[in-house]
Amino acid sequence: QVQLVESGGGLVQAGGSLRLSCEASGSILSYNAMGWYRQAPGKQRELVAYITRSGTTFHAGAVKGRFTISRDTAKRMVYLQMNSLKPEDTAVYYCAARDQSMVILVSDPNGWDYWGQGTQVTVSS
Numbered sequence: 684q685v686q687l688v689e690s691g692g693g694l695v696q697a698g699g700s701l702r703l704s705c706e707a708s709g710s711i712l713s714y715n716a717m718g719w720y721r722q723a724p725g726k727q728r729e730l731v732a733y734i735t736r737s738g739t740t741f742h743a744g745a746v747k748g749r750f751t752i753s754r755d756t757a758k759r760m761v762y763l764q765m766n767s768l769k770p771e772d773t774a775v776y777y778c779a780a781r782d783q784s785m786v787i788l789v790s791d792p793n794g795w796d797y798w799g800q801g802t803q804v805t806v807s808s
Contacts, residue, residue: 685709685797687778692802695768699806703763705778705799711754712736714780717761719752720792721774721804728777730790732763741789746772768806775801 686708695701703719711717718733732742732752740752751764761778778799779792788794 685780687780687797687799689776689778689799689802692776692804694805694807697768697770697806697808699768700764700766701768701804703765703776703778703802703804705761705763707759707761707780709759710756711759711761711780712756714782714797715785716781717754718779718781718795719761719763720777720779720795721772722777722801723771723774726774728792730792731776733789734761735785765804768804770806770808773804773806775803777801 688706691703716733716735719731720728721731722728731746734740734752734754749767754761779795780797781795783794
């Protein structure tokens with residue numbers, strides 16, 4: 684059974700930083716990609732960033748230049764370094780993994796197969 688466990692969320696002031704961590708129960712290289720999504724109250728879940736098996740990364744426009752996804756394959760960990768946080772970054776952040784090809788449904792949550800329980804990030808103004 685695949686398990687993804689997030690940690691590192693919390694309350695931070697605008698302009699501050701947080702690092703989210705996601706620990707996988709198995710090798711993260713067994714997936715086509717690992718990613719981070721977020722969901723704010725009343726909004727749809729949105730893709731924040733992903734890293735493919737080959738190491739290619741993608742960051743959504745809203746976070747590009749502020750957030751960085753990375754991984755440590757030996758530790759089965761994926762990270763999301765979040766800098767220059769804004770109140771609009773407030774959301775529950777989810778770690779996700781996908782077995783599906785990266786050809787379609789890349790940003791659609793339905794394209795991702797496994798999910799963590801989420802960690803709350805709150806940015807105060």
